[in-house]
Amino acid sequence: MTGHPKAAVCVLGTGLIGGSVLRAAAAAGYAAWGFNRSEAGAEAAREDDFDVRSDIEAVLRRAADEDALIVVGVPMPAIDTILSDVKSFAPECVLTDVVSVKAPVAAAMHRHELAGRYVGGHPMAGTSESGWAASTPDLFQRAAWAVSVDPGTHKVAWERVARLALDCGSVVVPVLSAEHDRAVARISHLPHVLAEALAIQGTNGGALALGLAAGSFRDGTRVAATAPDLVRAICDPNAAALLEVLQDTLRVLEGARDSLRDNGTIGQLADAGHDGRVDFDDNQRWAITDVRPGDQDWAERLADAGRRGGVIESL
Structure with missing residues (x-):
């Protein structure tokens, strides 16, 4: 060498x-x-x-x-x-x-x-x-x-x-390889999963929803434009770490759902999410x-x- x-x-x-x-x-x-x-x-x-x-x-x-x-x-x-x-x-x-x-x-x-x-x-x-x-x-x-x-x-x-x-x-x-894989499950692989889910919900809303869709939908679904085979090749090999963070995310969403159902508000999700974005911007x-x-x-x-x-x- x-x-x-x-x-x-x-x-x-x-x-x-x-x-x-x-x-x-x-x-x-x-x-x-x-x-x-x-x-x-x-x-x-x-x-x-x-x-x-x-x-x-x-x-x-x-x-x-x-x-x-x-x-x-x-x-x-x-x-x-x-x-x-x-x-x-x-x-x-x-x-x-x-x-x-x-x-x-x-x-x-x-x-x-x-x-x-x-x-x-x-x-x-x-x-x-x-x-x-x-x-x-x-x-x-x-x-x-x-x-x-x-x-x-x-x-x-x-x-x-x-x-x-x-x-x-x-x-x-x-x-370290194991720490890398857990980190990218959160900031790279999970966004693919969420983008796919968001794109599905837009389509489920029909032509009206898609016709009204603008910046937030476009930005949130950007990586859903990636070829499906490539998405699977990216996410599937990191299944264990991705499953763990996906379960965490589902708990967050379930908490927001319960708050919306019981109190008419998405509760602390907006505050916590905003704080998370500020942490990213300030990093x-x-x-x-x-x-x-x-x-x-x-x-x-x-x-x-x-x-x-x-x-x-x-x-």
């Missing part, structure tokens, strides 16, 4: 997120190329002058030859297949990913005997669109990019992944400056700082 800041990057899966990583990495000066299972998708990228191929063996053999950082950008259901290919053709490369859950990906890395060179990643950015055409090099500007610091994380591998995230314009949030990132990878207990200290809202802005 090398620590060169502009070492090569190989992206497997060039949809919205993977494609944006490829574009951003190339813009930052990395030698970057990729794989897309669909030849049509690969051709679309080549038409934009990016080296993307549908031949996984050739792509990964180049990654092995150039000691590339491999970024896995396929949905969770395709992880085992792609890792089998990595194991066959580029088993010595450092690996990261951009999948929306971390613990299941880490488990897959262990199954394929690739965990020793893996550092989990998850850029918190996206749109309701998908595919190469939706990708952009600016997607990650000032976004939070979770980078795992699970026990056993290799310092050099971690620095390569963190540096890529920073060079793509993000700030790095060091996380301030702070820079982690007192922990360096390789220091004693560096991974544990970074995890604690990330847990308290700290981010890494430079290495």
Whole structure:
């Protein structure tokens, strides 16, 4: 493994997120190329002058030859297949990913005997669109990019992944995989569930309701425009954490229902929800400056700082 800041990057899966990583990495000066299972998708990228191929063996053999950082950008259901290919053709490369859950990906890395060179990643950015055409090099500007610091994380591998995230314009949030998955269940996966439910209620209201719908309905249902298969691929692998927070949310809604029925008001829901939004608006990132990878207990200290809202802005 090398620590060169502009070492090569190989992206497997060039949809919205993977494609944006490829574009951003190339813009930052990395030698970057990729794989897309669909030849049509690969051709679309080549038409934009990016080296993307549908031949996984050739792509990964180049990654092995150039000691590339491999970024896995396929949905969770395709992880085992792609890792089998990595194991066959580029088993010595450092690996990261951009999948929306971390613990299941880490488990897959262990199954394929690739965990020793893996550092989990998850850029918190996206749109309701998908595919190469939706990708952009600016997607990650000032976004939070979770980078795992699970026990056993290799310092050099971690620095390569963190540096890529920073060079793509993000700030790095060091996380433990299990804590990441519980957090994103609340702020990423639950919003998908609620957006789908809200969209259903709008449709159930018929043409009049849809004709009257304006900003709050549009904003609340934005992610419901995401392709259903992609929503399932995002939410289903995090079922346990999502189920827990969904149960919490149902209790909140049941409390509002009971208050409306018994007292003619939604009760404390509006106050508590407003306070929650203010907390989000007022939340301030702070820079982690007192922990360096390789220091004693560096991974544990970074995890604690990330847990308290700290981010890494430079290495």
